[in-house]
Amino acid sequence: MHKELCEICGKRPAEVEFVEIVDGKKVVMHLCKICANRKANGLPLLLTEEIEEDSALVCPNCGTSLSQIKQTLQVGCPVCYDTFRGAIKDLLKKLQGSASFSAQIDLKTSEEKDLIVMKYRLKKELDEAVKNEDFERAAKLRDEIENIDKRLKWLGTNPIE
Amino acid sequence: MAWYEPYRITPPWWQSQGKIVASTRARFTRNIEGHRFPQRMDEKERESILNEIILSIKDVVSGFKNTVIDTNIKRDFFVERHVLSKDSQKNIALFTDHTEEESYLINDRDHLRFQITMPDNALFDVFSLARERLRTLEKEFNFSYSDTFGYLTSSLTNTGTGFRLSALMFIPGIFLARETEKILALLVKAPIVLRGLFGGHSEIKGNYLQISTKFTLSMGIEDDLRMLDEVVKALSETEEKSRNILLSEAHLELEDRISRSLAILESARIMSYDESLEHLSILKFASQLGFEGIPDEKTINRLIFWSSPSHIASLEDFELKDEEIDIKRADFIRKHLFRDYED
Ligand SMILES: [Zn+2]
Numbered sequence: 001m002h003k004e005l006c007e008i009c010g011k012r013p014a015e016v017e018f019v020e021i022v023d024g025k026k027v028v029m030h031l032c033k034i035c036a037n038r039k040a041n042g043l044p045l046l047l048t049e050e051i052e053e054d055s056a057l058v059c060p061n062c063g064t065s066l067s068q069i070k071q072t073l074q075v076g077c078p079v080c081y082d083t084f085r086g087a088i089k090d091l092l093k094k095l096q097g098s099a100s101f102s103a104q105i106d107l108k109t110s111e112e113k114d115l116i117v118m119k120y121r122l123k124k125e126l127d128e129a130v131k132n133e134d135f136e137r138a139a140k141l142r143d144e145i146e147n148i149d150k151r152l153k154w155l156g157t158n159p160i161e
Numbered sequence: 162m163a164w165y166e167p168y169r170i171t172p173p174w175w176q177s178q179g180k181i182v183a184s185t186r187a188r189f190t191r192n193i194e195g196h197r198f199p200q201r202m203d204e205k206e207r208e209s210i211l212n213e214i215i216l217s218i219k220d221v222v223s224g225f226k227n228t229v230i231d232t233n234i235k236r237d238f239f240v241e242r243h244v245l246s247k248d249s250q251k252n253i254a255l256f257t258d259h260t261e262e263e264s265y266l267i268n269d270r271d272h273l274r275f276q277i278t279m280p281d282n283a284l285f286d287v288f289s290l291a292r293e294r295l296r297t298l299e300k301e302f303n304f305s306y307s308d309t310f311g312y313l314t315s316s317l318t319n320t321g322t323g324f325r326l327s328a329l330m331f332i333p334g335i336f337l338a339r340e341t342e343k344i345l346a347l348l349v350k351a352p353i354v355l356r357g358l359f360g361g362h363s364e365i366k367g368n369y370l371q372i373s374t375k376f377t378l379s380m381g382i383e384d385d386l387r388m389l390d391e392v393v394k395a396l397s398e399t400e401e402k403s404r405n406i407l408l409s410e411a412h413l414e415l416e417d418r419i420s421r422s423l424a425i426l427e428s429a430r431i432m433s434y435d436e437s438l439e440h441l442s443i444l445k446f447a448s449q450l451g452f453e454g455i456p457d458e459k460t461i462n463r464l465i466f467w468s469s470p471s472h473i474a475s476l477e478d479f480e481l482k483d484e485e486i487d488i489k490r491a492d493f494i495r496k497h498l499f500r501d502y503e504d
């Protein structure tokens with residue numbers, strides 16, 4: 001096997017065969033684990049100097065260092081998120097396009113939400129039925145959607161449930 | 162009984178036939194409040210978390226197959242069954258129902274990860290069932306959560322909703338018609354991740370492409386569902402078009418390709434996994450297009466599933482060397498290509 005250096009940083013040994021499709025063609029690169037992981041997640045490369053600097057910063061609860069987090073994109077415990085709040089926000093911004101959890105996202109599960117998804121699904125089936133001129137099925141689907149609307153309206157006026 | 166005996170079956174979710182969307186999956190990642198993530202836990206903490214979770218999910222997983230993944234052999238085997246990721250840790254407890262549609266992983270990268278997988282385009286069904294299970298689990302656990310980041314996970318790519326929805330697409334038409342460039346340009350704009358058959362980056366092979374949702378901080382799970390549904394639909398339409406183009410404009414070339422793949426599978430004595438995937442997926446394609454003299458798709462699906470290295474080894478001996486596995490694989494395929502089977 002080759003003992004080459006990573007094609008991105010040129011400093012660490014190449015350990016991973018990284019395959020990408022660029023312009024419809026397969027491109028193979030030999031990368032170190034750190035660069036491969038960061039490339040897979042669309043992050044800019046990490047300098048060796050930067051890694052050394054960050055390894056001094058350590059989470060008091062689990063012992064994970066900031067450089068480990070930057071290299072692996074893995075944190076060690078919930079406290080890491082507080083300890084390295086700023087750095088994690090930066091990483092998340094690059095990884096996910098946003099630095100913190102969107103306030104619009106409501107993860108509470110409810111019947112209302114299930115019904116909204118169900119309605120979306122039935123509407124798509126309805127479009128399909130109309131396209132295929134299956135009017136009997138379309139009528140049935142319209143009834144089902146109407147029932148969901150009724151239930152949603154009822155839940156909306158009775159938000160205790 | 163050997164640990165792999167309960168896993169002798171080809172999971173029904175892998176038995177999609179005649180479809181462009183081979184399978185769909187919903188996955189939630191959660192951690193228990195007040196504990197370090199598994200990689201940073203000592204043995205005692207690992208054990209206590211394991212017991213706590215098992216106790217709380219015992220009703221959900223009652224009657225499930227279970228095993229502890231404590232060796233590389235087991236890890237590779239379950240990566241091939243699409244239950245684990247390649248970067249999975251050791252000493253993971255795995256629970257799956259007998260069909261392997263539903264699975265729970267304890268103490269991998271995170272305390273708990275569960276997934277629902279179904280054949281064909283069942284995005285709505287896997288979504289609904291996964292959320293139903295989550296609702297049950299939420300009653301049992303306090304999950305680690307912060308107002309700033311949402312659900313806290315070990316990987317920063319899951320932080321937020323901790324939810325991933327994905328579809329495994331079988332798109333040989335796009336690959337053969339060289340429409341990849343166009344389609345990738347289109348997909349790059351969508352908030353999705355493209356992966357190969359086993360979720361890794363280096364394995365876009367066998368004409369499968371896995372597309373998965375991506376933005377766990379900024380997109381709600383219902384938005385994930387709508388978005389992925391649209392992308393799957395667009396990709397399926399392109400695949401249909403590519404298939405029609407191939408059938409009308411390159412019929413002979415297609416026939417040639419299929420016959421060559423069949424001939425190789427029927428006569429090879431040594432076959433790598435990549436090569437088997439390449440040719441078996443061409444046969445799967447031929448079967449979907451209605452070509453004659455091709456094994457039925459169910460048999461091909463099964464051969465694709467069991468040709469993976471650890472699965473070939475599990476039929477024989479886990480000590481086999483790679484070269485020996487390649488020989489066994491060629492034998493296995495030759496022997497079963499036209500034979501109806503019982504799992
Ligand atoms: Zn590198």
Ligand SMILES: [Zn+2]
Nearest residue numbers: 059062077080
């Ligand atoms: Zn920590």
